[in-house]
Amino acid sequence: MENFARRRDRFEMFDSMDSPALNLSFPLELPDFRPWCKANGLPPFHVLLCAVLRAAMKIENFRWRIHDGEVFEIDRLIPSFTVINQHNDLNFAMFEWSDDLREFAARGSAAREAASNMVQFNEPYRALAPREAKHQMFVTCIPWLAFTSIQHPTAALACPDIPSLAWGKFRDGAPGQLVLPFSVQAHHGFVDGFHVHQLGEQIAAELAAIIEPT
Template structure:
């Protein structure tokens, strides 16, 4: 929490706002990982999700939460995201994070299949303790749309502390070997500035590049 104490005054300032959220949409450029995934039989969404969540985990500002009126730093979080079930309705996939790429993808695929097969809404926060509810990152992907911006539903703005990430359709193959998409990051401004969104974008690209080079 030493890093948080350096910005506690910023947190206190934004925490007094009725709506302390910052929401940024930007074009994310990363190395095109689709050929790599195709060669190895890895679903591209789950590969990308792995790098997004591990990039988040490496930046303290995305791990601060408000718990029982105090700011804490969580050590880990669930891997979770939205899916469509067989009725074309929203559902939630959730599983335990792992550093191993292949195991992460296997768990992610299995969790998605479970959520897709369920007509009931599953993996909601209701089944979790108050602390475990804080151990989350909200992820939404809309591959049908060229996303430009998004506003997430918020139960109560002042107590909102879990970052929400969303992205849309990938670009077509590019001559420069890059892949682009619009990504949106929404978070408590007491924890996250535009600079930290920049750090996340850089970390995602660097992680993917390292994997492709290995």
């Protein structure tokens, strides 16, 4: 937490505001990983989800959280993401992390299937203890829309410490690239625009490492 101690004065300034949230939406250019997914029988959503979460965990500022008024750093993630059930209502899928991409995708696909078949809200997700819930990044995909901005809900307006990440409709970019709208909401006491830039760069690097292993 040495790096947090160095910016504690910035944290205290933003944390004293009614809403300390930083919200940025931008076009994110990535290696086109879809052909690789097709060739390897893996769903593009879960490959991208894995890359996004790996990237976020490699940037310290995205690992800081607040619990009972104290800042701490998470060392693991509980992957979760939004799904639509058979009635077109929102639910949340949640599963246990795996460092193995194929196992990660299998667990994520099973969690999606289970959550999409639930009429009621996913009870295990809702039952997470407050500190345990901090081991998340809130993730949503809106594949129908090339959105240009988004406002994520927060449980407490003054405590947006769990980052909220969203992406939308893919489009072709330069040869070998794709572009998608990407949104990051985080506590400005932890995350600045530069760290959002770092996240975008790291996501691209994670995907490149997946599809072009050395």
